[in-house]
Amino acid sequence: MRQITTKILLTLLLIAFSTNVDAQRPIKSKKSRKLTPKEQLLIEQEKNDSLTTLINEYKERETKLQNALEQERNNVDKKPIKSQFSVNYTPSMVDSLTDQLKQQQVNEAFQNFFNDYICEPAEMSSDSAMDSLYTERLKALVSPIHLPYNSVVRTYIKRYTDGSGLMSRVLALAQYYFPMIDEELLKADLPVELHAMAIIESALQATVISRVGAGGLWQFMPRTARAYGLEVNSMIDERFDPIKSTKAACKYMKDLYNMYNDWSLAIAAYNCGPGNVNKALARAGGNPQSFWEVYWYLPSETRGYVPAFIAASYAFAYHKAHNITYAESPLPIAVDTIHVNKLMHLEQISSTIDLPKEVLRSLNPQYKLDIIPATTKSYSLILPTNRISEYIANEEAIHAKDSTYLKDYLNPNVVAKKMEQTSVIYHRVKSGETLGAIARRYHVQTSQIMRWNGLKNANRLSIGQRLRIEKR
Numbered sequence: 001m002r003q004i005t006t007k008i009l010l011t012l013l014l015i016a017f018s019t020n021v022d023a024q025r026p027i028k029s030k031k032s033r034k035l036t037p038k039e040q041l042l043i044e045q046e047k048n049d050s051l052t053t054l055i056n057e058y059k060e061r062e063t064k065l066q067n068a069l070e071q072e073r074n075n076v077d078k079k080p081i082k083s084q085f086s087v088n089y090t091p092s093m094v095d096s097l098t099d100q101l102k103q104q105q106v107n108e109a110f111q112n113f114f115n116d117y118i119c120e121p122a123e124m125s126s127d128s129a130m131d132s133l134y135t136e137r138l139k140a141l142v143s144p145i146h147l148p149y150n151s152v153v154r155t156y157i158k159r160y161t162d163g164s165g166l167m168s169r170v171l172a173l174a175q176y177y178f179p180m181i182d183e184e185l186l187k188a189d190l191p192v193e194l195h196a197m198a199i200i201e202s203a204l205q206a207t208v209i210s211r212v213g214a215g216g217l218w219q220f221m222p223r224t225a226r227a228y229g230l231e232v233n234s235m236i237d238e239r240f241d242p243i244k245s246t247k248a249a250c251k252y253m254k255d256l257y258n259m260y261n262d263w264s265l266a267i268a269a270y271n272c273g274p275g276n277v278n279k280a281l282a283r284a285g286g287n288p289q290s291f292w293e294v295y296w297y298l299p300s301e302t303r304g305y306v307p308a309f310i311a312a313s314y315a316f317a318y319h320k321a322h323n324i325t326y327a328e329s330p331l332p333i334a335v336d337t338i339h340v341n342k343l344m345h346l347e348q349i350s351s352t353i354d355l356p357k358e359v360l361r362s363l364n365p366q367y368k369l370d371i372i373p374a375t376t377k378s379y380s381l382i383l384p385t386n387r388i389s390e391y392i393a394n395e396e397a398i399h400a401k402d403s404t405y406l407k408d409y410l411n412p413n414v415v416a417k418k419m420e421q422t423s424v425i426y427h428r429v430k431s432g433e434t435l436g437a438i439a440r441r442y443h444v445q446t447s448q449i450m451r452w453n454g455l456k457n458a459n460r461l462s463i464g465q466r467l468r469i470e471k472r
Contacts, residue, residue, distance in 0.1 A: 130154075137318055138310070143193045145263040147310050148292070156304065156311030159464040161322040166203060166466065167315050171326035173204035174316070176333060177217070181246050188250035190257075197249075197267065199312040200305070203466055207240050207365045209425045215239040218249040228252055235373045241366035243380075264291035264306050268298060271305040331362055334385040341378040344398070345405035346370040352398045353390045355383070371409055429465040442469045 134157060135149040160167055181195045201219040202208045209215045213222065216239035222232050228248035230238040238244045256266035259274060268291050269277040280297035281288055288294050291306045315322070347370065350357040361370065363382040372379050383391055391398070427438055435458045439446045446458055452468045 134314070137321075138314060141193075141313065141317055143313075144191045145193050145267075146290070147313060149310075150307075152304070152307045153310050156307045156464075157314050159462075160308075160311045160315035161319075161324065162462060163324075164462055164465055167319055167324045168326045170199055170204055170316070171319060171324070172329055173331070175329035176331040177204050177206075177242060180242060181217075184243070184246045184250055188247075188254060190250055190253060191263070193313055194253060196309055196312040196316060197253075197270065199316065200308045203426075205426070206242055207424065211425055211427065216245045217242055218245050220245065220248065224252070235368060235371060236366050236379075237368055238366050241364075241380075244366075262290055265294075267291070267306055267309055268302050272299050272302040276302065332359070332384040335363060335382050336385050336388050338381045338383055338388070338391060339378045340372050340374045340381050342374055342399060343402065343406060344372045344374065344381075345402070345409060346372075347405045348398050348401040349381075349391065351401065351405075352394050353387060355387050359384070369409060371406070425469050427467045427469055429461050429463055429467065431463050433461070435459075435461060438467065438469075444469060 131149070131154065134154060138147045138149050138153075141147055177198065178195055181198060182192045185192050185194055198204055198217050202217050204217065206217050207215075208219075210219060214220060215222075215237065216225075218239075220228075220230065220239045222239075225232050225239045225245075225248065228251050230241075230244060230248050232239060253266060253270060256269045256274065257263060260266050260269065260277070265277055265281075276299055277294070280294040283297040284294045291298075295303055315324070319326075346357055346360045346364070346367065349355060350360055357370070360383075361367075363384075364372075367373075372381060425442075427442070429438070435446050435449060435455075439449055449455070449467060449469065450458060452470055
């Protein structure tokens with residue numbers, strides 16, 4: 001546009017100049033006299049002055065035109081984008097997009113870990129092929145936690161990679177739990193490799209209870225849980241809260257590491273308590289510096305704990321090498337937190353918005369009777385990201401149902417009955433155990449154990465296999 005305007009101005013300028021010159025050219029008469037040099041100079045001066053004035057005039061016009069064009073462009077640029085491209089996102093659409101983005105990020109991060117950081121070693125020695133392979137693979141997992149290889153570790157590696165389905169289930173759940181666990185470990189300035197402890201403690205099952213009463217992802221005993229700030233009572237058990245229990249586990253592990261300044265001893269102490277580790281150190285004599293130097297002085301279960309940790313780390317990292325596959329996470333990957341400050345039953349939510357109670361329970365396993373006891377303080381409620389806006393939009397209707405769903409559950413007789421209902425414990429199969437003996441131990445039937453665990457053959461048990469036992 002600037003080039004066109006300039007050409008027009010030049011054309012007009014030439015025409016005007018030509019007209020002006022002709023107008024000022026003296027009319028020849030028959031009796032013309034010869035002009036003196038001074039007169040000729042004055043005429044030329046007038047011509048130049050006229051041309052200069054005309055040029056300045058058109059320059060001024062061009063400047064005004066350019067300023068007007070520039071002003072118009074600025075006005076267009078200042079218009080809000082919404083007026084040019086209008087897209088109306090509803091809250092549910094925003095939640096859905098956030099949900100998709102979070103799932104994509106988690107899936108990519110999960111896969112990138114194995115694709116970018118886990119690789120086969122370049123060279124292996126020729127002696128005892130599998131031992132050499134395991135050794136080099138563990139060396140490739142550079143970590144502040146020492147991951148040695150020996151015959152005990154080899155036994156546990158075989159257990160975790162034997163095709164029983166344990167690691168497949170762990171990997172499916174790890175898609176939900178590990179990003180959260182790793183975040184808390186990093187906040188606490190702890191090695192992220194410690195997430196493997198949740199594998200050997202609970203196989204990433206947030207509601208598991210051991211035969212001695214330890215519970216949750218990190219298998220806290222009630223006394224230890226309370227010591228690290230977890231609430232454990234008739235209504236709520238924060239050992240089952242994945243986030244709060246992980247924060248407590250981080251504090252506990254940091255305390256143990258500060259006590260021993262060695263991760264193998266700290267991990268052993270997490271299993272059997274610092275008292276037993278201290279006794280082992282004293283009985284070993286000298287100045288033992290690691291788990292392996294006090295191995296034979298530790299309780300038998302703890303002797304397998306650190307090797308199991310190493311094996312779980314190996315199996316998680318190299319599951320592809322053993323053809324271990326896994327399904328999508330059974331829990332929604334993208335979740336967010338709502339703070340509840342009023343007594344609420346989970347069915348108030350599930351009956352109002354499109355969210356099954358089973359999903360609510362799986363995301364909030366700490367509420368033992370499905371009741372959020374928010375009377376004197378607020379409690380967290382985990383929801384799928386794509387249901388956050390729907391919850392907020394219906395929050396008043398949800399709270400309005402409290403008299404319907406809380407009436408029975410606040411009856412002492414009903415509460416007592418609910419507490420007597422089914423609880424789940426897990427039994428780890430030991431060498432020589434049979435399904436019948438395990439059933440007799442827990443006062444249940446063999447057929448029940450088979451049904452609870454999807455077993456088709458009562459005689460096919462593997463050492464270390466975890467069996468679900470439903471107790472009433």
